[in-house]
Amino acid sequence: MITANTHVRVRFAETDAMGVVYHANYLHWFEVARVHLMDSINLPYIDLANQGIHLPVIESHVNYKSPARFDDKVNITAVIKETPTLRIKIHYEVTCKNNLLCTGYTTHVFINEKGLPIKPPKHFIDSLRKLFDEKKEK
């Protein structure tokens, strides 16, 4: 398991007329956490993007448990549980002051600058596999 934590502070722009964060915006926070996870394992998303490689979302799932509100400081944990193959699945947990706000996941494939699916870049998948092997050894 590869895990990283990050934080966001709820923007007024992210709330809706129910007084809580609009449900689609949790996917924005998943993105923030995913980018941070990739930084934390030294495979920053921007390096892929600069090569014209992207990781579009092919599946998203969110279970909403409790609402976030304006100015809340929320914690987002992103976790890769299995060694990626052609796809990467990332799990998320959003909490605020120890309350679980939501859980979810996104699944990604790799595409090139023409938008066509490609195999994950070798150094990317090798680095991830190495990290998983190191974790197992512990």
Place this chain on the structure above:
Amino acid sequence: MITANTHVRVRFAETDAMGVVYHANYLHWFEVARVHLMDSINLPYIDLANQGIHLPVIESHVNYKSPARFDDKVNITAVIKETPTLRIKIHYEVTCKNNLLCTGYTTHVFINEKGLPIKPPKHFIDSLRKLFDEKKEK
């Protein structure tokens, strides 16, 4: 099955740096389709909202098949497949010129103005059940 179709035209604001619609924005379109579905069965969302009743999303799922782009005219079909109980599940299909862009669903509960879960309003559930019964008879 209760079904309704609606259309949106892709806004530049909805695209991202991959040149396609950002994945979270499909949930906005699901909302547009859901509101339209409720209009079409004469149970407009605004009438509930004006009574302080809301239908927050407790679960969302999207399978992304093919990207939408700026200025595309996309069709969104929203479908209620089962008579709602305490929860309502709505299925969606987004297409553009006969290409399937994505499928998904959202599950909703009813809450009052204090944000507490409530039973669906009687006239709401009665109307929905009546619609389902009428469909079965056909």
Place this chain on the structure above:
Amino acid sequence: MITANTHVRVRFAETDAMGVVYHANYLHWFEVARVHLMDSINLPYIDLANQGIHLPVIESHVNYKSPARFDDKVNITAVIKETPTLRIKIHYEVTCKNNLLCTGYTTHVFINEKGLPIKPPKHFIDSLRKLFDEKKEK
């Protein structure tokens, strides 16, 4: 003056915790109205975009008079008042049931696919000038 009207129905996604439309989202509607204005004069934005030409906003201004709320059907009028030179300025007025919600404007330049400023395409500026001349004659 070249004028076009369009409509949007307020999405829940566009509201905020004050129960009204978040102020930045009026700029999304200005975009909708601008795209519609360009359609109406037979110079659709998508045709420029397909040639790699864009019209980024270099200035935006909004005066908010009265709030829009979920499900409101708002009217947006976009107006070009002066023949464009290197820049195009578009004025907007947003109303709902004859109430003025906001006024504003955006100023645009033309850029090529490398993001560099360019002169407006000849057919574009010629068409616009012709429209202005026709209006004057009347």
Place this chain on the structure above:
Amino acid sequence: MITANTHVRVRFAETDAMGVVYHANYLHWFEVARVHLMDSINLPYIDLANQGIHLPVIESHVNYKSPARFDDKVNITAVIKETPTLRIKIHYEVTCKNNLLCTGYTTHVFINEKGLPIKPPKHFIDSLRKLFDEKKEK
């Protein structure tokens, strides 16, 4: 002058199909900077919001100079230049690695929970005036 700096890292969600941050999203960052400015002078927005008091935007203006891109770390400076009366005007400057990306301002009034305009709360305006007086003395 009362000044505060804050940072945001550009989200993919904030970009558009031109590959840069969508122009309306700078207003989101102005909000982030404004909330941070209010924290920095010990008058947090959330304290007003919890009393049902809000500071809606009645005017916004942005001059876009240079685009921000995905993953950029941008700095936002928010400045109050004049002692507020019934209105507060806040100026913003967004930079990235010493490049000026945009400047702008927002003007705000105070409203109560019914959405009606009110005078600024006494402790709020007194605190702000005190800060301005202290600055002048220096």
